[in-house]
Amino acid sequence: MNKLFLGCFAVFFSFQVSANLLVNPTRVELDNLKNRSAVFSLVNKSSANSRYNIYFEDKQMLDSGEFVTLDKDDVDFSISNYIRYSPRRINIQPEQAVKVRIAARLPKSIEKGEYRSYIVFHQIPLAPEKKDSAADESDVFSLSISAYLKISVPVILRVGDLDSELNLSNSVLDAGSNALQVTLKRAGNRSTYGDIEVINADTNDIVGASKNVTIYTELSERTFSVPITESVSHNARLIVRYTENDKLHNSKSVEVKLAL
Template identity: 50%
Template sequence: MKKIFLLATLVLFLVPSVYANLLVTPTRVELDNKRDKSAVFSLVNKSSETSRYEIYLEDKRLLDSGEFELLESEVPSTSLTPFTRYSPRRVSLSPEQGTRVRLAVRPPKDIKSGEYRSYIVFHQIPLASTTESEASKPSDTMKLSVTAYLRIAIPVIMRVGQLTAELTIESNGLNIQDDKQQLIVEIVREGQRSSYGDVEVFDADTNELLGSLKNASIYTENERRSFAITLNEPLKPNTKLLVKYIENDGLFEAKTVEQTVNF
């Protein structure tokens, strides 16, 4: 019988069960061109097996749909990659073993005011192949191997100058999915910097929190983004909602915007 060897590789992007196999902190880095020019990432292998990771930088843009588009053919003018250094570039971690990755940004002195962003990627790669004796061992059975390779991308943002943003909540709507109500909140952004924060939905009369979304991001390439906020319970007729978007207080001139909506 002819020996057949089949290897199937499945790459998973940020699937929670797989993501938990590698603990990375921080999950977002914000720098400037004055004092905060470096960061240290802590990696811990939470899986039960030894894993190897390749570390590199990449550029991508966030689409209005919430998906990312990898920028491979050209380096955008807002990329950090040309003047960012990091070490090490490959690590192997035993179960529960940790290590650190150091990153430093060295922008040119004449860098223009604005927001710059790239992503540092921790990409799981196969360990060394089996020994030659194992690889050459005859077998008449079909072997199917499915390997989930983890890929985590952490945004690294550097802001040059005191950048501001203006935000408004423009429109809302209700969506019913899987017997749950979701409030669609659209946030409009203008200005020089990106924004991230929390969206909260309250009953305007009782001030009861009905739903929330943490770490909503709107980058400089986005003029607007829509977010689906799952509500804790179905809305009663004639309910008045208060929708708030609260920027992270680490942002320059962080803002809170709100809108009332009747249903």
């Protein structure tokens, strides 16, 4: 009887946080002054050894919040050519940690603006183990499925004093999903990220929130669905507030009032 072997199918996942690999930080922000380097800590939480290739990719955000990977020739804002990093391949034992260091090397001619690429930690298979010869000679149906993690972390470089202008519009309550559709608009030469809160103006209670929303410089606006987690009356007065993360230069807060 002939033996039938099925090869190993690789299934790729793009998770910012994985149960098997913990990556810290999950966002890096550099500038052309003092913050020119960063250190990643990678912890293997699985029970097996793991190996990762490390490299940079360029991605573009869509207005849906999804990303597409770009060719280098199509990118104006990439920092991958300005970054040195080490190591480029790592092996991590179970419950052990490894450090990955990156540093910006900027030419004097670099133009003012915001640059962004993604450092990728891409799991690759270890060397296959030798199989028992007796098992090799038996008639076996073999199916091996391996899930290889691919974790991408944004690395942002800001050159010069960058700023953004923000406003909120088109806040509409979707009764069917019990969520508030909020459009955040961005202008200027830097991206924005922060938190959207929906506040009951009568009680000052937070009735809904979306954390760590982001609009990168390739987009001028995004619409977010903010879940309403507390009951509000049909004639409630709401305040929709967006607050930028205080790590951003000249961080801002904008709000709009809404009557249901």
